Amino acid sequence: MNFKPYRTSLALISLAALSGVAALGPTIAWAADSAKVLIKDFMFMPMSVTVKTGATVSWVNMDDEPHTIVSDTGLFRSSGLDTNESFSYKFDKPGTYHIACSIHPRMVATIVVE
Amino acid sequence: MSDDKLLLSRRNALKCMAYGGAGTLFVLAGGVFTPVDLAMAGEYGRGGSKAGKPLFVQISDTHIGFNKEANPDVSGTFTQTIDLVNAMPEQPALIIHTGDITHLSKAAEFDLAEQMLSRLRTTELHTVPGEHDTTDSTVTEYFSRFGKASNNKGYYSFDHAGVHFIALINVLQFKPGGLGTLGAEQLAWVAADLKGRSSSTPIVVFAHMPLWTIYEPWGWGTGDSDQLMSQLRRFGSVTVLNGHIHQIVQKVEGNVTFHTARSTAYPQPLAGVGSGPGPLKVPPDQLAQMLGITSVTVMKHPHSLMLNDAALA
Numbered sequence: 001m002n003f004k005p006y007r008t009s010l011a012l013i014s015l016a017a018l019s020g021v022a023a024l025g026p027t028i029a030w031a032a033d034s035a036k037v038l039i040k041d042f043m044f045m046p047m048s049v050t051v052k053t054g055a056t057v058s059w060v061n062m063d064d065e066p067h068t069i070v071s072d073t074g075l076f077r078s079s080g081l082d083t084n085e086s087f088s089y090k091f092d093k094p095g096t097y098h099i100a101c102s103i104h105p106r107m108v109a110t111i112v113v114e
Numbered sequence: 115m116s117d118d119k120l121l122l123s124r125r126n127a128l129k130c131m132a133y134g135g136a137g138t139l140f141v142l143a144g145g146v147f148t149p150v151d152l153a154m155a156g157e158y159g160r161g162g163s164k165a166g167k168p169l170f171v172q173i174s175d176t177h178i179g180f181n182k183e184a185n186p187d188v189s190g191t192f193t194q195t196i197d198l199v200n201a202m203p204e205q206p207a208l209i210i211h212t213g214d215i216t217h218l219s220k221a222a223e224f225d226l227a228e229q230m231l232s233r234l235r236t237t238e239l240h241t242v243p244g245e246h247d248t249t250d251s252t253v254t255e256y257f258s259r260f261g262k263a264s265n266n267k268g269y270y271s272f273d274h275a276g277v278h279f280i281a282l283i284n285v286l287q288f289k290p291g292g293l294g295t296l297g298a299e300q301l302a303w304v305a306a307d308l309k310g311r312s313s314s315t316p317i318v319v320f321a322h323m324p325l326w327t328i329y330e331p332w333g334w335g336t337g338d339s340d341q342l343m344s345q346l347r348r349f350g351s352v353t354v355l356n357g358h359i360h361q362i363v364q365k366v367e368g369n370v371t372f373h374t375a376r377s378t379a380y381p382q383p384l385a386g387v388g389s390g391p392g393p394l395k396v397p398p399d400q401l402a403q404m405l406g407i408t409s410v411t412v413m414k415h416p417h418s419l420m421l422n423d424a425a426l427a
Binding site: 041042063064065066068077079080082083102103104105106 | 182183184217218219245246249250251293331332333389390391392393
């Protein structure tokens with residue numbers, strides 16, 4: 001029996017399959033376009049968010065006690081936020097950013113910008 | 115008056131402490147705080163020479179600008195406080211405010227607080243800021259009004275009636291996840307300030323955040339305070355006065371007495387009770403009992419300081 005045509009077909013099918021995969025397009029990004037962080041019970045919720053470069057993160061204070069959002073590198077800093085007040089920052093550069101509340105320095109959180 | 119009248123059995127002492135109430139008088143003698151019934155204390159005060167005249171009154175955590183449920187009228191309770199101090203039969207020589215004058219460091223809040231403080235009959239006022247007074251990164255609002263004594267550094271010292279006062283700032287240096295901080299520069303300044311002073315000089319140290327660790331998970335303490343205390347231990351009488359926690363907590367360690375004051379605005383929960391050190395809501399008719407001031411008197415014999423916590427009701 002001559003198997004050559006079968007192998008050729010298999011090769012053609014494999015090639016087609018690979019081309020098909022290539023034709024799906026670029027990888028989908030999972031980082032968010034924007035994020036909203038709630039400040040409640042002396043915690044940033046969530047404590048870590050991942051956003052795309054250029055995304056805006058906003059924080060809103062749900063506590064009776066004022067809080068601030070201060071980057072540990074001094075890149076940005078909110079004023080004292082009273083209850084229901086908010087603060088936003090647009091992250092133009094990728095990287096990992098650490099923040100804390102300057103009134104209650106044990107409250108910390110991370111923003112990962114991809 | 116003999117010393118016997120001051121000695122109480124442990125049972126009586128515990129009974130006294132259970133009252134709290136309008137005024138708790140603690141006499142510091144031989145490094146030990148002994149609670150004394152107020153009626154007896156009155157006699158004691160009149161018995162000594164100038165023992166009844168308070169050296170100073172400590173006011174703390176007025177939080178002008180706060181308006182939530184725990185106290186919708188902090189200006190009202192502050193006014194009550196000022197009336198209480200102004201009604202004292204002997205006026206204190208000076209007033210010390212241990213910070214959180216305002217709630218959000220706003221200009222209007224500082225203006226109102228200053229206006230209200232000017233109603234005090236005693237005009238000599240010394241302050242240190244709390245973290246609520248320094249939320250603007252340049253601390254402009256606080257220092258433009260109260261920074262002169264320290265050249266805008268926040269720490270300074272002065273003497274009055276033979277007592278050496280040291281004002282410290284522990285809310286400026288910001289370490290995420292940490293307690294309050296004094297910092298190397300301030301600690302070096304304290305060393306220079308204390309150098310050569312006689313160990314028999316009574317020392318009063320005041321700062322906003324507690325200078326000993328009361329409850330670390332809520333930031334109730336100062337990370338480098340051990341370095342401060344080691345410099346103070348050689349002195350025969352050291353009184354450390356703080357605010358920040360809106361309740362009275364005290365500790366005596368040898369010649370050092372640590373004491374935090376009530377707020378005039380709102381109380382806070384006991385350490386660890388609840389999600390954090392936020393305003394504690396209490397029934398309105400109980401609020402005034404949990405707010406107040408501390409008055410401090412120099413005792414001639416023994417040469418030490420007597421603290422008296424007085425509530426608004």
